[in-house]
Structures are given as structure tokens and as C-alpha cells.
Amino acid sequence: MACARVPLDEQQVTESGPFGKECTLPALHPDRKEDHCFVPYKPPPEDGSPAEVEEFLEFARFIIEDLEWLLALPHDKFWCQVVFDESLQTCLDSYLRHAPRSLDLTALPSSPAVAEMQRSIHRMVFLTFLRMATHKESKENFLTPSVFGEIIYENFLFDIPKILDLCVLFGKGNSQLLHKMIDNIFTQQPSYYSDLGETVPTVLQVFDSILDKCGLQCEGATAIEPMKLNAHKQPTAMTMSQQDLLDIILYLSDSTSTIHAFMDIFPAACTTFHAHGFLGRLTSFYETAVPDLEKAVRKRNFGDKGLQDDLWKRLSHSCRKMVETAHLLLHHTCLQPILEGRENMHTFAEELLQHFTSFLPEKRFLSDYDEQFPISDDISLLQQAIPVIDETRTSYLLQGVESVWDSMGRQRSLNQTRPKASS
Template sequence: MRIHTPYGFHMAPELALSNSGTYYLGFEKKVIFDDTLQKCLDSYLCFAPRRFDELVDAPSTVLHMQERLQRSIFLTFLRISTHKESKDHFITPSVFGEILYDNFLFDIPKLLDLCVLFGKGNGALLQKMIGNVFTQQPNYYTDLDETVPTILQVFSNILNKCGLQQDGSSAEPQKLEEKGRMSPSGMALQELKDVVFYLCDTSTTLWAFLDIFPQASQNFQKHDFLSRLASFYELMIPELESVIKKWTFEESSLQADLWRRLSHARKKMVEISHIIINQTCLQPILENSSDSIQSFVEEFLQIFTSLVQEKRFLRDYDELFPVEDDVSLLQQASSTLDETRTSYILHAIEAAWEGNRRHKIPAVGPASQAADGKCSAAAERHSKSSDRELQASNNHEEENCAGAAAAATFSKKVSGVELDSLITQVKDLLPDLGEGFILACLEEYSYSVEQVINNLLENRLAPSLQKLDRSLPRQVQQEPPTLLSSRANIFQDDEFDVFSKDSVDKSRIWKGRRKGENTKHFLNDKRLIAEQKERYSQYSVVVEEVPVEAGTVQFYKDDYEDEYDDTYDGNQVGANDVDSDDELISRRPFTIPQVLRTKEQEEQNEEQEDEEESEEETTKPDHFVQDPAVLRERAEARRINYYAKKGFRQDNSATVVGNARGQGQSRDTLQERRKKETSKGTRANHNRRSLADRKRNKGMIPS
């Protein structure tokens, strides 16, 4: 149920009846129905200076007023996006979403401008604000889907303005009545400036929005945004770089500013691509289980497979965000990863780096900050709050812009004949310069002869080069030693190394197997004994004779002698009687040792042993027929003993033994007897009982 106010403002009943919410509703009505407030907010978002916009010098009071205005605008939008100020002042989420959407309080262009203006330093608040807007009104996702084709059309318009043709079905053929398309080199300076400014502003705005609200990456990728962006990057960026380098500018500051903006646009387009890939592929792989990530892995492989032709884009992307790390993540997360496709992608990236060396962005130091002073002078005049933080955080993005455009592309290492040729080209035009100074200039400007000559003629060298002596000679580099002179192996400095020694003990060298010494010669060799004797003689612990001085004889006589005492060797120890032969034989019979026996004696002994064993055995009674009862008892005993060893206990509960005749039988006894009578034919008598019953039943045998 809705209540319609006189102003046409739709409110929930609980809000319309609340007297405490008068101020809260007054603000909402002011925002909705005050056209001047809407125009003020929209105009500020459209015309507020961005980070790279040049500002005229203004008094401190004006700058302070601008900071206050910027803060007020941001707080106003933050208040508009809040549907609940307190427990008493609030609007229901559904009604709040309808108010935002129906009255155009927010739209996609406004959200983009908010992100690019207030994103730095206010990321958490902006993220909460934009997330609240999209959550309460999902129709904004539909508007975003309709906005992405417009953004892609912007890129196409830039290409058409520069006379470039984008591949794909989206490219339109040139009409007959149109004039020939102009290349960037034939454009006017103002047109070139507008293109660079427009490209920088567009890429920065898109990056700021996706950085604050990465959930929008899905909407961008629905329209194949990455492929179109990479194709635009491949066509536009090298062309604009070439034009800016070759253009003759009246003011060097303008060339530096254009180069700085183009470098910033390059980096932001690469970061946009990374945000989309991370949000649509990598982040879901990390958050989901291994069973449900196959679609995201396939999406990642499909994206990079479609980008293998864009070598410049791949090289710049891999420099900031190495693709090899992402592939390693996929290999750890998925066990079914297609190694062929990943190898194809990695080889394509390596091919994109051919002829270029991998370049890492250096850390910002005092030298680089000084070199970037001229390029960032305009931006530093921005407001001292948010824009100054933006400038400080992005110093590493700006390359050295002093003089003509510097460090245009990733340079490769030049040496040898090619380096000598470059030095000669500069020296032919400026012969008073030393080769060492020319070499330092070439290294500073990525071995670009044109840039070096231009900066030398206009006296716009980098500060590090201005301090050098212009007649500095080139240092002669010593050639590295050859491999033969720096030989090193397992025989290095051993006793047989002829490369490090002139004399070698040839007695220790022989060919083939060395002939050993015989035993007699080895035993007669007393050199070791002589060496040991000489060694121990130095310690004076072993002497053959001890010299005895006068008066010490009695002392040595009292010493203990450890020689053998043979005093009682002649005495007979034990009994003197001799044992008789009979006693010895009765104790143990004499036997010939086994070693001294002959074969015949061994056979006789074996026969005697067999006879003795047979005599010891008891004679068995020769019964023709033994008593069956005894045999049954023995068999039963063996059977019981056998089952006892096996752990089997016989169950004798089923017995057919009953009471005496005339006393009657129990029911169990009768049942067991009946079972025995029925089943006894299935055992030892081979069914004779059952067959006999069959014959009797047929009448063959009289009963």
C-alpha cells in the first residue's frame, strides 16, 4: 500500500505517519524536486578537474573553497545513497530503490564520475555506497549492460578518428561519400591532444569504477570486452606513441604532458583487463571447490587463447601481472588442466617478448622524483587533499618526460657491432663528444639515436647526464678469459695435474695392472718396524736394558717378576693308582673316530644300530581277527583326540538311546530314531533301504 503526498512523493505508510521523520523526508523531497540542486551536482561531476587536468594558479582561498565544495558534494551523494539514517529516520529498502531509479538520483554515468573523482582515499565509503545502490535497485545492472556497448563504441570512434580499422564484425566499412581517413601523423595538434586526453579520461574512469565495484566485471565480459579492449590497445597505443615521439612541438611541456597521459592510459587499460580476469576467473577458482571450478578454468584459457595475436598487449600485461603465476595457480587448483593449452599460451607470451627484454618498474627514489618534477608540476597544483595523494601514489606510472619523449618502448640490450654503429652515428654529427658520454646517453634513452641527438641539440638532457663530462672516453672492456684458461675439473691441483706442475712422480704411474709383491719380500720388509721403533724411542718408554747404578741393586731385586714359576713342574699331581681296562671299557666303549673310519666299518655300524632298534621294539601280538569292540574304542579315542586338538566339541544331544523296553520312550528319542531310519539309506548302504522300500511298494517282494 502506498500513500500519495501532495507533492507526488511515494512513501511507505509508516513514514507518512511518523512525525519524527519530517527532517529526513524533507531532505529527500529537496533532492527530488529541487532542479537547481540536481543541476549543481551534475555540473560538478561533469566539469570537476580530474587528476591530469591542468589548473591555473589560484589563491589559497580559492583552493580552500574548492576543497570544501568537493567535500560537500561527496557527503551529499553519500547521504542520498543512505536509506536509513537512524532507527526513527529511514525508508524501506524497496521504496528507497524505486525513489533512486524513478527520479534519476543515480545513474551509471554519475557512478562512474563519483568513482574517478572520490575513489582515492574514500574507497571503502564509495564501495559501500555503490553496493547499496545496486543491491536496493537491481535495475542498475540492466542499465550497466546497456552502457557497455556505448563504451565499446567510444573506442571505435577513437580508432575512426585516427584512421585506424579494428578487426572483427563490429568494424564498419568506409562509406563512399566520406573523405579518406586521416592517420594520426596527419592530424592537427589540437585533434591529437583531444584524442590523448579523451583516451586518458575514459580509461581512468573505467578503471576507477571497476576498482571500486569489481562485481561489474561480469557485465563487461558479457560483451566480449577484453577482446575488444586488447584489439584497441594493439592498434592505438603504438600509433600514438610513434606520433608523439616524432611530432615537433613548440613547447616541450606539452609533449611531456601528452606522453604522461598516454602512459597512464596504457597502464589503466592493462589494470582494467586484470580486474576483469581476476573477478571472472581467478577469484572464483580460489573461492570454490575443485569440483566446480572447471568452467572458470575454461574461461581463463579461452580469454588468453583469444589474445595470443595481441603481442604488445600481452607483453605489457605480462610485465605488470605475470601470466605464468596465474597458470601456476590453475595447475595447483585443477588436476584436469589441459597442459597443451597452457603451454600454447605461455609460448605465445614468450614470443611476444622476442626482441625485447623484460622490464620491471623500478621503485620510486629521489632521483626519479626529481626527474619527474617537470612532468608532474601541473598535477601538483591540484587540491592538496585527494589529488595530491593521487599524484604521490602514481609517481611510478610516469616515465621520465624531460625533453622529447623518453623510454617509449621496452628497450633491448645492445652490444658489439650494433652498439659501435650507434655511437658512430651520434659522433658523426657531434664529433666533439666523447664515446663514453655518448654511450651513457644511449643507455639513458633506450639506445634511440634520434632522441639522443634531439636532446643534445636542444640541451634538454636528464639531470644525471648533465653532470657528466662531455669528453668522457669510452672504457675498454676486458674480454672474459677463455674456457681453456679457466680449466677446472676433478683432477685440479692433484699430484698428477700436469697443467699446474712441471714435475710428476713417474714411479707412481704404470700401465695396466700393477704386479704385486710376493709374500717373502713382504715379510722381510722391516721398514715399518724400524719406523715404529724409532718413533717410540723418542718417548723413552721402551728400552732393551735398564742401566743399574751402584747402590740400587737391592731395590731392583725386590721388584715383582712376572716370569713363569716352574718350581712344582716335576711333582706328580693326582692319584697314583692306574685304572683297570675293565673299568675303562664299562665306562664308555671304545669307538673309532668318524674321520678315521673306512666305508665298510660305517656300513657295519649302521647295520648294528638297526638291529638294536628292531630288538628294542615290542613284539606285536599276531591276532588273525582282532576284537571289533576294541577297534571301535581305539577309533573313537583317536577321533575324540583329533577333534580335541582342532578345538571341536562334539554335540551328543541327539541320541537314539532310550529307556528300557516297557517303560515308554520320550518324544525326542522317537524323533531321533525316525530321522535315523529315514536317512540311514543316504550313507554307507548306498540307498539300499530306500530302493527296497520302492520294490516293496510296487509289489515285487511279498511283505
């Protein structure tokens, strides 16, 4: 056993080697890893044959048994296994990649035995990540925080895609624990903020690729690549194959749910997304893609009415998540600092008003946003926090919002009453 009250990364242990000879090693050393052999996770078979179900159950039993073994290991042995056992990392990574999301088309396993096994793995995987995100388990069992940050980063125990997967898989019911985990990871290893910054352009590319697949030119494409007049033969949401449309809507639903879950659980990420101009790209994407996709889902002949309903729900769900994400971004980067009375309140207020003003040409987005999060409410908060705010500007903004509603020919829901903007 390792010595007490010294961080694990500074401990030495004396153990008897294979020939009975004693040797002293750092407590965190590859030789102390057990040769355990974790198997990768495979998702439950969809309408699988009994043989496929049995194979899933066998893999699942091994994973549960092995993770139970891992979680029962003493602190020092646990970390040796986590850092030096590649098969354990493959197993955990395969779960994050392939575990069915509740929003997948076939999320529910058909057999109770499969469902029960899936639930057990789900819990064990979460607890394993929780232990991996904890640098201090007790007074005796801990790692030096900076060394912990180095270990998790250098060994890719956590990376941005894994953190996003954790949020979307476990965030609904375990948001507080997940917040603590992710907060600790980012606090002990600030390099994750740089990684997040590197990730945002790829997230934006996902939106661009959806636009591209729908035959909707994104800003970059029009600016850089000249197109022949007769070259516009790309399929649109109306003409692409049904499977492609299904894939696009599933992709959009997964992407928007994942981003929203992450920002909701770890609001500190909003600043990084905001710094990359995420809000502007999100709203213009919404404005361009949503009406086209909606039209395709509503007008195309699916044959299967259930599929059409399902696609509509997923698209509408994606809209909600995009609107909520925009609100989270504005709330955490502009409104919250104003409400907390931080320095430079006027700068934050100016930024908030600029964002609202930039929404005005994005009529569809603006009306959906305003329906969920009335802009007049935020303006009212702003006026209370900063009484000297330019009233002409706020009136212009609120009038603009009203005009958008009028031009869209939409009616607000009945429970939403709003003050008329003073002219």
C-alpha cells in the same frame, strides 16, 4: 516532525498550512520542499580575471552554504528536498560534470582561496551523495529499501554516468565508502545492472570513435562500408592537428581512468562488462591504437617539449589503466571463482586459458600485460587449484608468451624472473 520507527515513505505529518490551518500530508510530499534555489557549479576559471575568480567564489559560497543547510536538515525534510527540488539535482549534476579531475590538464586552481573553496565543495558534494545513497540513517530514520531503490532510480538521483563520475572524482581516498554506496544502490535497485549493460556498447563506441579519428578502421567499419580506393584521406595520429591529438589522448586517459576506477571500486560490474565482450574489444583496441598514438607523440614536432612529455605520460597512463582493467576483468570473472573453489571451476579455467590464448596475436598488449601481471603466475595458481589442468596447453601458452617477447625485441624488467615454459 514525522513519527518514529515507521519508514519515511509510510509516514504522515500534520503541519500548519499558510493560513494557519492544519493539514496532514505524506512525509514525502512536494509541498514539504523548501523553496531554496540551489545554484549550479561552475569550475574554477583558468587564469581568470579577478572578476571571474570573484564570481567563482560567490557561486561556491552559495553551494557550500546550501549543501551545509541540506545536510543539517532532518531526515524527512532532506528527502523531500532531494526528491522534489530540481535545482538541487542540477547543482549536484553540474558538479559531477564540470568539477576538475586531478588528471585534467589544468587541475590545480591558481589561487589558495579558490583551492580552499573547491576543496569544501568537493567534500560537501560527496557527503550529499553519501546521504542520498543511505536508506537507513538510524533506527528512527529510514526508508523501505525497495522504495529507496525506486526513488533513486525513478528520479535519476543516481545514474550510470553519475556513478562513474563519483568513482573518478572521489574514489582514490574514499574507495571503501564509495564501494558501500554503490553496492547499496545496485542491491536495492537491480535495474542499474540493466542500465550498465546498456552503457557498455556506448563505452565501446568511444574506443571505436578514437580509432576512427586516428584513421584506424575498426572491425565494424570494414565489414559494413565498402570504401573507394582513393577515399582514404582521413587524418591519422601523425597528420591530424595538434589540438585533435591532445583531445584524443585526454579523452582516452579520462575514459580508461574512469572505467578502471569504477571496476576497481565496484568489482561486481566486471561481470556485466565481461558479458558484453569488453575484454576482447579492449585488447584489440590497445593493439591497434597504442602503437600509432605512441609513434605520433614520439615523432611529431610539438615545439613545446613539456607538452610532448605530458602527452606521453597520459598515453602511458592510459596503457597502464587498460592493462589493469583487463586484469581486473580476468581476476573477478575467471580467477576469483577458481580460487574460491566455486562450482564449475573447470569452465572458469577453460575461459581463462581461452582469454590468454586470444591475447597471443595481440603482441603489444600481451607483452605489456605480462610485464605487469605475469601470465605464468596465474597459470601457476591455476595448476595449484586444478592439478589436472592440461599441461600441454599451459606449456603452449607460456611458450607463446615467450615468443611474443622475443618477436617484440623487448626485455622484461629486471625484477621479473619467470620460469621457462617446458616444451
